[in-house]
Amino acid sequence: MSKVAIVYWSGTGNTEAMADLIAQGVRAKGGTAHLIHASDFSSDKLDEFDAFAFGCPAMGDEELEDTEFLPMYDEVEPHLPGRTVVLFGSYEWNDGEWMELWEKRAEEAGVDVADSVIAYDYPDDEASAECVRVGSLLAG
Numbered sequence: 444m445s446k447v448a449i450v451y452w453s454g455t456g457n458t459e460a461m462a463d464l465i466a467q468g469v470r471a472k473g474g475t476a477h478l479i480h481a482s483d484f485s486s487d488k489l490d491e492f493d494a495f496a497f498g499c500p501a502m503g504d505e506e507l508e509d510t511e512f513l514p515m516y517d518e519v520e521p522h523l524p525g526r527t528v529v530l531f532g533s534y535e536w537n538d539g540e541w542m543e544l545w546e547k548r549a550e551e552a553g554v555d556v557a558d559s560v561i562a563y564d565y566p567d568d569e570a571s572a573e574c575v576r577v578g579s580l581l582a583g
């Protein structure tokens with residue numbers, strides 16, 4: 444049975460709603476989903492899990508949230524190559540460019556990003572279904 448860490452930061456709940464939907468997808472496939480706030484995660488916990496979803500909304504100017512999420516992610520990313528990783532998050536002001544930049548950065552660090560999901564504001568039906576789908580993927 445796959446043990447999946449869903450590590451996220453969310454200011455107003457949109458990315459958190461996505462995290463909950465990904466957890467539903469994991470559980471629907473018989474996996475166990477652990478929802479973990481960004482500030483409670485670090486690379487020493489990686490070996491406890493089989494797969495990972497990292498979630499952060501677009502903040503700053505198409506950037507990751509820099510007080511809690513980014514310090515955690517900067518520390519964890521060098522240990523992610525070879526692991527199953529999905530990225531997700533919500534945006535509102537632009538067109539999702541932050542996720543393109545995040546995926547590029549991850550790939551340049553040698554991370555094989557299995558998939559990514561973005562949601563405009565609170566996840567609508569289509570984005571919700573995508574979240575459940577990637578949850579299933581992570582549990583597989």
Ligand SMILES: Cc1cc2nc3c(=O)[nH]c(=O)nc-3n(C[C@H](O)[C@H](O)[C@H](O)COP(=O)(O)O)c2cc1C
Pocket residue numbers: 452453454455456457458459500501502503504505506533534535536537538539541563564565
């Ligand atoms: C300080 C701040 C910076 C933001 N910067 C961007 C941005 O660069 N691009 C964008 O599309 N949305 C931006 N947004 C909008 C958020 O990404 C959007 O409201 C998102 O749904 C918040 O997700 P959350 O509820 O998980 O915090 C910003 C919001 C805040 C508060």
